[in-house]
Amino acid sequence: MKLCRFAVSALVFAVSAATMSAADPPPWAYGFEGPPQAGAAPTAIGPANTDQTPRSLPGATAQYARAQIANRFGPADWFPNDHPQMPDVVAHGKQPNVWACGLCHYPNGKGRAENAGVSGLSAEYFIHTMYDFKEGNRKSADPRKANTNLMVQFAKNMTDDEIKAAAEYFGSIKWTRWIKVVETKTVPKTKPSNGLFLIEGTEMEPLGNRIVETPLNAEATEVLRDPHSGFTAYVPVGALKKGEALVTKGGGKTIACANCHGSDLKGLGPVPGLAGRSPSYLMRQMYDMQQGFRKGSWTQLMKPVVANLTTDEMMNIVAYTASLTP
Ligand code: HEC
Numbered sequence: 001m002k003l004c005r006f007a008v009s010a011l012v013f014a015v016s017a018a019t020m021s022a023a024d025p026p027p028w029a030y031g032f033e034g035p036p037q038a039g040a041a042p043t044a045i046g047p048a049n050t051d052q053t054p055r056s057l058p059g060a061t062a063q064y065a066r067a068q069i070a071n072r073f074g075p076a077d078w079f080p081n082d083h084p085q086m087p088d089v090v091a092h093g094k095q096p097n098v099w100a101c102g103l104c105h106y107p108n109g110k111g112r113a114e115n116a117g118v119s120g121l122s123a124e125y126f127i128h129t130m131y132d133f134k135e136g137n138r139k140s141a142d143p144r145k146a147n148t149n150l151m152v153q154f155a156k157n158m159t160d161d162e163i164k165a166a167a168e169y170f171g172s173i174k175w176t177r178w179i180k181v182v183e184t185k186t187v188p189k190t191k192p193s194n195g196l197f198l199i200e201g202t203e204m205e206p207l208g209n210r211i212v213e214t215p216l217n218a219e220a221t222e223v224l225r226d227p228h229s230g231f232t233a234y235v236p237v238g239a240l241k242k243g244e245a246l247v248t249k250g251g252g253k254t255i256a257c258a259n260c261h262g263s264d265l266k267g268l269g270p271v272p273g274l275a276g277r278s279p280s281y282l283m284r285q286m287y288d289m290q291q292g293f294r295k296g297s298w299t300q301l302m303k304p305v306v307a308n309l310t311t312d313e314m315m316n317i318v319a320y321t322a323s324l325t326p
């Protein structure tokens, strides 16, 4: 197994996970305005959109209504030429329990802040993590995050062949820049909407100690699900420099990421890339791994990496990794 050499470096760096105190999951990464109340339930998943008004997108030839754009078993494919031919499970899912992967992750695998970018991952990692979802090793630290439960439901209802087809498809598409990182003190005011923060109006507010990852164009992302319209991540001033120090040197608090994620953090062998990926998604993963909600066999290698990091340190790290060119 290729991962053995990583296991060695992880073990040498022995840290005590027992010192970690449980904090609330950072709401900005999970798509909520505040921390969950005790005993909070998953947010309800609404019915599919039924709006039949035709919509168009600059550069796309076909028109689609929202009912088609958000069709769980065959969402609109605005740009059929920007990706290889989709396997059936990616394009249509499987009735009744597997929704089309392309609905949330987009046909080109770019994904969104409230789910994940899935293109460019090694097929080995993709398959392994799908089994982690299937076997209960990937859950969300925030009990309200209903779409993580959906992901578990899909994985449980997929065959080995369907998982392999999706892994090979998304793995064949290169991960390219999609998120612009901006250090700032003030941000446009946003409202959470189905796990995504959307800009409403022109009012500004202090950023404080959080990252606000929001679509460049709320209408393009939320209404049209435009797979060419990316995101801006507003991060605190100084976050990139602090994140860089932890990522490259570890600073006695963590292990330099390049050891396992590759010198430019674009991924190494089966280990997933970090460069240019959604900071909200990566933050959720680091926090979920630290708190034991994500706990597959490969996650063991990440345990010592996250054990001693504070939430702010993880935030600085993901701000920095998001800023790197994939
Ligand atoms: C309803 C929206 C939705 C659909 C449809 C969906 N996913 Fe996901 N997927 C998610 C979410 C949400 C996450 C991230 C979970 C989290 O952050 O806790 C995710 C994460 C993933 C990841 C993990 C990526 C990583 O870097 O580890 C993979 C792989 C994945 N999905 C594959 C699939 C496949 C294959 C399909 C189609 C069968 C699919 N997804 C359909 C919402 C969705």
Ligand code: HEC
Pocket: 006, 007, 009, 010, 128, 129, 246, 247, 254, 255, 256, 257, 258, 259, 260, 261, 271, 272, 274, 282, 283, 285, 286, 294, 296, 298, 299, 300, 301, 302, 305, 317
């Ligand atoms: C000892 C090897 C090792 C080191 C060092 C390491 N990682 Fe990882 N990392 C992994 C492995 C293996 C996985 C896949 C875990 C799994 O499948 O659960 C992973 C997964 C991740 C993920 C989840 C990615 C996804 O697509 O879901 C994040 C985020 C991450 N690492 C961040 C970091 C950061 C940041 C650093 C440096 C501070 C780092 N890692 C250092 C081995 C390592």
